[in-house]
Amino acid sequence: MKRFDSLKVLRNVGTVTINSPESIMLARDKFASLLELAKNHVPIPETAMVEDPREAMTLTERWGEVVIKPLIGSLGLGSVKVSDPDIAYRVSKSILSVNQPVYVQKYVKKPDRDIRVFVVGDEVIGSIFRFSNGSWKTNVAQGAVAQMLTISSEIKEIGLKVVKAMKMDYAGIDVVEDTEDNSYKVLEVNASPLWHGFKTATGINPAKFIVKHLLEMIKK
Incomplete structure (x- = not known):
């Protein structure tokens, strides 16, 4: 809470923050963030x-x-x-x-993978598959293997809708392919996503896009 309040103080005196303190707090609370996504008609698991x-x-x-x-x-x-x-x-x-x-x-029945979508501003800069490596979990930090995924129009639409609903400047969004009803579902939204696996798989450095977006925010 101290860190949250510190960010609010900085913003109140004119410092540009990215993401906003409120968006970071919302993303940290998994249940509250899913409530917000459901309210904005983003598909989520039960x-x-x-x-x-x-x-x-x-x-x-x-x-x-x-x-x-x-x-x-x-x-x-x-x-x-x-x-x-x-x-x-x-x-x-x-x-x-x-x-x-x-x-x-x-639990969403899915292939042995999930999808990480990276959004900055109003642009989906890339997406990857994360394949599990002997575990049901697909986090790169726990051994999952990242592979570049060509962005489909449906994935792009979901990514942009999530960021708009959460009022975020950038985000890493975890999406799964539900094999039972052949649909996508958003598991959670990350306000401070790691991107080593994403960068390795795609060759895209999110930092460049984030800094560019931040500079545009400062100019405004």
Whole structure:
């Protein structure tokens, strides 16, 4: 909160911030950001936030397979895929024991990959596949392999819609291909995305685009 308030103070005295403090805070809160995306008709997986381990059990029984995540986290750390309601109960009880809510998301049946879309301003500068490497997780920081993906009109539309809904200057957006209904779904939005894998796969350096966008903001 101190850092959030510091950014607001800087902005209030005329300093240009990128992204805005409010957008960064919204993106950090996975559930709040998905609520905002749903409100703006961006496709997302079925998701719930509960404070009773029995409710996590019920969701696991209903959805068959779920991912229990930290409400605020990154790099895929702490995310657990569960299909056994009893395990969902134990994982949830552990999270609740340290006064954290339980964030439960229906697991999207997908190929062994996801898509990272990188948007700066009103431009989708590139996208990559992230292929899992012996794990269900597709984070490059956890060993996933990045491969350049040609941007389709549908991916571009989703990326721009997400950034507009979240009022962000730039973002890394995680998208999955849902094989059950042949659609795309947005898992989460990153306000401070890492880009080593993206740059290696595409040859595109997002920093150049971010600095250009920042300079344009300062001129305004």
